[in-house]
Amino acid sequence: MVSDRSMGPDETNPGLVSAAIQAITQHIRVEGLGPGDLLPSEADMTRKLSVSRTVVREAFRSLSAMRLIDMSAGRRASVAKLDIGAMSMVIEHGVTTEQISVQQIYDVRRTIEMRTVALAALRRTDAEAAEIQKYARLMRENHQAPEIVMEHDIAFHEAIARASHNPVFSLIINAFSGVTRRTWVIGWRTRATEAEQIKMIEGHGDIAQAIIAGNPQLAAEHMAAHFDKSVKALIDAGIA
């Protein structure tokens, strides 16, 4: 029920602005532009589409808000590098309007991260392995400062996604980071004793070790265990 009609990116949406958005994205496709390549100026587009600058500007601005293009004063817009941009906005919107629950996000994360961690174990470079291990260590070293632990926790999972060498996984995991950042502490608080908290941190160490060892199966098992514990913590905290 997410989309009624088969509506590609935008399409059939009436109004000059939507048409302009389509014209710009089509320009990118037709010209085969890649990240960094320059787009026509607003004045050019105004002429080409025979609409006011107002309309063209709203189109550019919309694409910029989605981070499909980069804009800055004085210079023409350019094609943007892949970025969570719009994706995280959609997720956050879904959560704040109560159309998505935190648990549902955790289920998606678990599903995806069981895969990213396995791929990371197979494909990681040595530098990536080192980075992942570094975050696990930083969590351990700062275990008395929850917010620092959280940031390294998030960085840990993002690093694993990157090491999967599939940008789509990175995209999705990063899009969830905002929500994670707002709920993480809830799970942390349910781990009453310091021993429990350290055990949770050690779970990350286990995952890192399995990745370094190049053992995808073991890595996936540790990741699954980690998520099961996290979800249990959230449920204990009464997150619906």
Added chain:
Amino acid sequence: MVSDRSMGPDETNPGLVSAAIQAITQHIRVEGLGPGDLLPSEADMTRKLSVSRTVVREAFRSLSAMRLIDMSAGRRASVAKLDIGAMSMVIEHGVTTEQISVQQIYDVRRTIEMRTVALAALRRTDAEAAEIQKYARLMRENHQAPEIVMEHDIAFHEAIARASHNPVFSLIINAFSGVTRRTWVIGWRTRATEAEQIKMIEGHGDIAQAIIAGNPQLAAEHMAAHFDKSVKALIDAGIA
């Protein structure tokens, strides 16, 4: 390396428009608005933020492009129901600018759909089971019309995602549909004989049967087999 800084939805992006976007999304959060609820008018926002209507309009328009809000002439903007909106735009952008490969998308789809199909087998309502089966049947009945098969194929996978009862899965799968629509026929063409094509369609029937039988393990196995064949078809066709 998808996002450099820890940048929530928008944040730290200079400019009045970004500030306005934040103000609007914050309004939604603070007021606890849900789908359908009305937002302030552009004039209200203009006064509240002490900026020109141009700025406010570009902010509204940006959120509308991401489908976080609905706009239409004469009436105030309202909070939108969850929609792939921006998500599919991001994916399409990644593919057309060659930052994402079709194979990478198939890996993500496989990962996610192994889960959605298992959840669907556990959670589907009878109506959902019937719908899934219907698409499998329609594929069979129209096996000589590739484009019709394709649309039912896509609808089949979307229906399974819906039956998982986790809107985030639906969101992601639907976001991929546009790309699927543009590459599907390539895989189809590699199935030289009609018998091969029918065998592929029967794979969908097997999945549907497993869902109806409420057998998540079997459903996941059929789904995996289906994806392995699809990916092989794409590779045979030379999709990098």
Added chain:
DNA sequence: TCAAGAAAACATGTCATACAGGTTTTGGGC
């Protein structure tokens, strides 16, 4: 000849105003 710097051309960012056309509210008439 060439390099540095000023000027011009070009680009986006923001504002103000205007009007067309759609939607909701108001108020009058019955």
Added chain:
DNA sequence: GCCCAAAACCTGTATGACATGTTTTCTTGA
């Protein structure tokens, strides 16, 4: 109390203006 027309309100689009940032061009001086 109900219906309908007018008013009020709202978004969609266009135009013009000016500030400010960036690139290109041209001049000038060594």
